[in-house]
Amino acid sequence: MLIALLPGDGIGPEVIAETRRVLEALSLDSLHFEEALVGGAAYKATGHPLPPETLDLARRADAILFGAVGDPDCDALERHLRPEQAILGLRKELGLFANLRPAKLFPELADASALRPEVASQIDMVIVRELNGDVYFGEKGMRKTVDGKREGYDIMSYDEDEVRRIARVGFETAMARGKKVCSVDKANVLETSQLWRDVVIETAQEYPDVALSHMYVDNAAMQLVRNPGQFDVIVTGNLFGDILSDQASMCAGSIGMLPSASLDSAQKGLYEPIHGSAPDIAGQGKANPLATILSASMMLRYSFGYASQADRIEQAVAKALARGARSPDLGGTLSTREMGDAVLAALT
Amino acid sequence: MLIALLPGDGIGPEVIAETRRVLEALSLDSLHFEEALVGGAAYKATGHPLPPETLDLARRADAILFGAVGDPDCDALERHLRPEQAILGLRKELGLFANLRPAKLFPELADASALRPEVASQIDMVIVRELNGDVYFGEKGMRKTVDGKREGYDIMSYDEDEVRRIARVGFETAMARGKKVCSVDKANVLETSQLWRDVVIETAQEYPDVALSHMYVDNAAMQLVRNPGQFDVIVTGNLFGDILSDQASMCAGSIGMLPSASLDSAQKGLYEPIHGSAPDIAGQGKANPLATILSASMMLRYSFGYASQADRIEQAVAKALARGARSPDLGGTLSTREMGDAVLAALT
Numbered sequence: 001m002l003i004a005l006l007p008g009d010g011i012g013p014e015v016i017a018e019t020r021r022v023l024e025a026l027s028l029d030s031l032h033f034e035e036a037l038v039g040g041a042a043y044k045a046t047g048h049p050l051p052p053e054t055l056d057l058a059r060r061a062d063a064i065l066f067g068a069v070g071d072p073d074c075d076a077l078e079r080h081l082r083p084e085q086a087i088l089g090l091r092k093e094l095g096l097f098a099n100l101r102p103a104k105l106f107p108e109l110a111d112a113s114a115l116r117p118e119v120a121s122q123i124d125m126v127i128v129r130e131l132n133g134d135v136y137f138g139e140k141g142m143r144k145t146v147d148g149k150r151e152g153y154d155i156m157s158y159d160e161d162e163v164r165r166i167a168r169v170g171f172e173t174a175m176a177r178g179k180k181v182c183s184v185d186k187a188n189v190l191e192t193s194q195l196w197r198d199v200v201i202e203t204a205q206e207y208p209d210v211a212l213s214h215m216y217v218d219n220a221a222m223q224l225v226r227n228p229g230q231f232d233v234i235v236t237g238n239l240f241g242d243i244l245s246d247q248a249s250m251c252a253g254s255i256g257m258l259p260s261a262s263l264d265s266a267q268k269g270l271y272e273p274i275h276g277s278a279p280d281i282a283g284q285g286k287a288n289p290l291a292t293i294l295s296a297s298m299m300l301r302y303s304f305g306y307a308s309q310a311d312r313i314e315q316a317v318a319k320a321l322a323r324g325a326r327s328p329d330l331g332g333t334l335s336t337r338e339m340g341d342a343v344l345a346a347l348t
Numbered sequence: 349m350l351i352a353l354l355p356g357d358g359i360g361p362e363v364i365a366e367t368r369r370v371l372e373a374l375s376l377d378s379l380h381f382e383e384a385l386v387g388g389a390a391y392k393a394t395g396h397p398l399p400p401e402t403l404d405l406a407r408r409a410d411a412i413l414f415g416a417v418g419d420p421d422c423d424a425l426e427r428h429l430r431p432e433q434a435i436l437g438l439r440k441e442l443g444l445f446a447n448l449r450p451a452k453l454f455p456e457l458a459d460a461s462a463l464r465p466e467v468a469s470q471i472d473m474v475i476v477r478e479l480n481g482d483v484y485f486g487e488k489g490m491r492k493t494v495d496g497k498r499e500g501y502d503i504m505s506y507d508e509d510e511v512r513r514i515a516r517v518g519f520e521t522a523m524a525r526g527k528k529v530c531s532v533d534k535a536n537v538l539e540t541s542q543l544w545r546d547v548v549i550e551t552a553q554e555y556p557d558v559a560l561s562h563m564y565v566d567n568a569a570m571q572l573v574r575n576p577g578q579f580d581v582i583v584t585g586n587l588f589g590d591i592l593s594d595q596a597s598m599c600a601g602s603i604g605m606l607p608s609a610s611l612d613s614a615q616k617g618l619y620e621p622i623h624g625s626a627p628d629i630a631g632q633g634k635a636n637p638l639a640t641i642l643s644a645s646m647m648l649r650y651s652f653g654y655a656s657q658a659d660r661i662e663q664a665v666a667k668a669l670a671r672g673a674r675s676p677d678l679g680g681t682l683s684t685r686e687m688g689d690a691v692l693a694a695l696t
């Protein structure tokens with residue numbers, strides 16, 4: 001199994017380094033690693049955030065472990081050269097349309113959440129976010145209005161096939177869990193959302209055992225604070241999913257804890273922490289590597305079918321937390337490396 | 349001063365009725381009321397959610413006090429006949445482009461928030477949301493793709509004048525408060541946001557005393573949970589403002605508590621609670637009228653310049669809460685009418 005390691009920018013290299021150590025400690029002869037540049041780091045070295053060699057490695061690999069991209073030095077570049085284009089490009093080029101973001105509070109971290117413990121402890125959901133469409137990938141640009149004003153525009157859209165395939169991922173995910181899907185849209189304002197809602201309702205026919213509900217995105221943002229325990233699986237579009245999954249992750253404690261998987265239709269996947277490149281703390285050993293380590297666990301489970309090894313990693317993370325391992329985002333003082341050490345110690 | 353009362357749907361009539369009682373109790377001879385149908389209620393009576401008489405009254409009035417619109421009976425109607433079109437139409441027709449949504453925890457309600465009291469008590473911000481542009485009002489529709497699939501689409505856009513005028517409202521609001529503006533966008537993905545950010549930065553030149561920062565919307569949704577006390581004024585577009593302001597309101601306790609003002613360039617305004625029509629509890633006397641009563645207080649302050657009367661209402665609300673008045677959303681058992689009674693009692 002070839003794993004493409006794409007550390008990227010900011011804290012990406014630090015969290016990927018710890019994750020690699022954890023994977024290597026499993027001593028699985030079948031795992032091989034190859035590393036490549038991505039994001040601002042790739043731009044600085046090669047002039048492009050997603051160089052052909054990197055895309056090629058990503059295609060050849062059986063799974064991709066991704067750190068983070070985003071670099072303030074690159075803010076003034078033309079859009080197609082910015083670090084973010086690397087992750088958007090990988091998602092699109094590899095057809096990684098289904099982003100799974102589980103949000104669950106580790107009981108050990110009950111006091112790390114800004115929510116009351118009795119509210120936060122109820123959180124146990126998966127957000128299924130569509131990744132290949134929506135306003136992210138429609139035509140966009142700057143233009144002049146008839147009276148000469150600058151105008152920015154972006155076309156939002158979904159077609160029925162795009163909605164159907166992500167809806168199915170949502171329903172399948174719910175079948176393996178609590179059998180409840182909440183589809184989030186803004187159908188009272190957006191036609192894209194109306195089509196979304198219509199197709200989700202049609203697709204629900206294939207899953208008579210799943211209870212389907214619908215919620216407007218503004219209400220969903222509210223309910224994720226008020227009563228996040230009500231959700232089992234949320235299925236939503238690219239833009240709303242971006243917002244709600246970050247929000248949910250924070251409700252579940254720290255953004256430094258939550259992994260994600262981005263899958264194609266054959267379970268090939270890119271695995272990455274939900275957090276970004278955090279340039280403000282990059283290179284200081286302050287980043288929490290657990291979200292990336294947990295992403296590696298998702299990789300073993302979803303792309304390689306190594307469920308018991310995936311469990312081992314998750315249990316080691318829980319044990320390290322139970323033993324008191326805390327990086328700064330969790331209110332502690334351990335460095336990135338020390339957090340990695342704590343997981344390694346718990347693993348063996 | 350003519351006040352247009354537009355109760356609308358669901359719990360709208362109940363909360364408007366209590367608010368009218370409170371305004372009448374001020375015994376201001378200058379206030380006059382006229383009521384009209386709006387939303388699903390107007391559609392059922394006249395075939396249109398915003399009948400010409402209602403729009404005419406709204407234009408004639410010095411201010412508009414609005415309940416809520418939204419009615420599940422109308423979900424299957426064509427978009428232009430749905431209740432929501434009434435509020436969107438009023439905002440657009442009257443040029444109400446600036447939506448001010450203050451979010452602050454009433455200390456009496458520290459235990460109503462899902463956030464930890466020490467986090468929730470820090471909240472004191474105003475969200476300034478643009479209301480006349482964005483993906484809300486761009487071209488939209490259903491079409492067929494080249495290969496015959498159904499597709500929904502909506503065009504998102506802002507031009508520089510639209511951004512500049514709302515940015516100014518944001519900066520002015522901050523000048524009268526903590527002198528900090530956080531502009532929220534998704535400039536790493538959207539051209540509309542890139543234009544937004546460029547123009548906000550340009551406009552900031554006019555306000556050298558205000559500290560400007562920028563945040564991506566996904567991060568903002570996270571920060572509103574993690575550390576909402578960091579925000580003074582948030583300025584953002586129509587769609588992101590819709591999501592973040594509902595989220596912020598919940599962080600500050602209950603959605604049943606928060607008022608809003610939607611202003612044109614001459615401070616004429618429409619005042620409404622942030623909550624919706626809540627069809628599930630309509631007609632049962634369970635709605636909390638305080639958000640609407642506080643909206644009336646904003647009306648007295650912003651549109652009529654009656655600052656001391658506005659203060660009187662706010663103090664009466666605080667006193668009623670301090671005396672223990674709690675509707676179901678606040679964990680109590682008082683009815684809508686009893687909540688109104690509690691405010692009236694505190695007023696005199």
Ligand SMILES: CC(C)[C@H](C(=O)O)[C@@H](O)C(=O)O
Nearest residue numbers: 069084087088242536537566
């Ligand atoms: C970096 C950015 C383009 C990306 C997104 O918006 O999808 C990120 O926020 C994420 O959620 O993975």
Ligand SMILES: CC(C)[C@H](C(=O)O)[C@@H](O)C(=O)O
Nearest residue numbers: 188189218417432435436590
């Ligand atoms: C009813 C709906 C169209 C409206 C909006 O999205 O603006 C509401 O959610 C609001 O925030 O006032």
